[in-house]
Amino acid sequence: MVLAGLGLLLFLLPLAGLVARAPWDQVGPALIAPETATALGLSLFCSLSATAVALVLGIPLAVLLARTSGTLRAILRALTTLPMVLPPVVGGVALLLAFGRRGLVGAPLYGAFGIQIPFTTAAAVIAETFVAMPFLVIAVEAGLRALDPRYEEAARALGATGWRVFARVTLPLLRPAIFSGAVLCWARALGEFGATITFAGDLPGRTQTIPLAVYVALETRPEGAIALSLILLAVSLAILIGMRDRWLGWL
Numbered sequence: 595m596v597l598a599g600l601g602l603l604l605f606l607l608p609l610a611g612l613v614a615r616a617p618w619d620q621v622g623p624a625l626i627a628p629e630t631a632t633a634l635g636l637s638l639f640c641s642l643s644a645t646a647v648a649l650v651l652g653i654p655l656a657v658l659l660a661r662t663s664g665t666l667r668a669i670l671r672a673l674t675t676l677p678m679v680l681p682p683v684v685g686g687v688a689l690l691l692a693f694g695r696r697g698l699v700g701a702p703l704y705g706a707f708g709i710q711i712p713f714t715t716a717a718a719v720i721a722e723t724f725v726a727m728p729f730l731v732i733a734v735e736a737g738l739r740a741l742d743p744r745y746e747e748a749a750r751a752l753g754a755t756g757w758r759v760f761a762r763v764t765l766p767l768l769r770p771a772i773f774s775g776a777v778l779c780w781a782r783a784l785g786e787f788g789a790t791i792t793f794a795g796d797l798p799g800r801t802q803t804i805p806l807a808v809y810v811a812l813e814t815r816p817e818g819a820i821a822l823s824l825i826l827l828a829v830s831l832a833i834l835i836g837m838r839d840r841w842l843g844w845l
Contacts, residue, residue, distance in 0.1 A: 609827065616824060617817045624821035632799055633807035633822070640715065640803055641783040644722035648730045648779045651723075653772065656734035657760075671735075678728045685724055686792025693720065693793075717794035718801045722783035729782055730775035737771025738764075781833045785826055 624630060659671055677685055693700040693711045703709040711717050745767065749759045765772075787805040794801035796810065804822050811819035 612820065612823055612827065616820050620817040621821045621824065624815070624818040625825075627815075627818060629798065630807065630818055630822065633802050633804050634825070636715070636718075636799070636801075637784055637803040637805075640718045640722055641726075641780050643719045644726055644783040645730075645776055645780040647719065647723045648727040648783075649772070649776060652727045652730040652775070652779075653734055656731045656738060659731065659735045660738035674731050675728045677725045682725060682786065682788025683792050686721060686789040689717075689721060689724060689789060689793040693717070712793055713795040713797060713801065715794075715800055718790050718803060721789040721793045722786045725786050725789050726779045726782040729778040730772075733771050733775030733778065734768060737768045737775075740771075741767055777833055777836075781830060784829065 655674060659667060659674065662670065680688075690697065690712060692698050693703075695701065695704045695710055695712070700711055703711070711720070741764070745763050746759050749763045754762065784803075785805055786803070787809070790801065790803060791806055791809075796802050796806045802810070804826060808819045808822045808826075811822065
């Protein structure tokens, strides 16, 4: 019990310190400051865009994982979930080597069309998608494996095509898993720091999201950093409380 209490304190003390030391009389002005509003708006845009991209790409990937088995599934799942355990800075370096001006994909894009991805808003979206999409994929894959296959079999027996079965039967049954995965994906994207600062940089108005603004504000405006930290803390707690433990078995 003593060790359990110490473990709990390890989680609670930093949060208590943040709340206790918050300059509550300055939180309001800090939140409406122009630079804070800009970072918040950019964070919402990038995180929501990353979630949308994850939905488009992640659901088919989850279907592929759920429909395969054996060694192939193990390899695909390991590659898909790698960003969850990969140090974010390493992910940012990998993105630079893939999409930078001399990268595997970035070099042809820059040479043929003059498109430069790093240090743009698009780079922030890509970085957030890279680190956040695995949460969506795992949630949807778990939902697919939990589905009763008799519903899809009945639809096929009635003459529905594969796409029609997926759109009219599978997707509606997956709504809870898709919603939970999308919320987790958005929360992870909203809090992304390492891959973003490495791949997209810290450019106010272009790539400086809330986590990056917190890091910068610690040097010059500590009250602003605390206010932005409280926003992220409130969002994270709201998501975890709202979803309770429905997603724990998927990780």
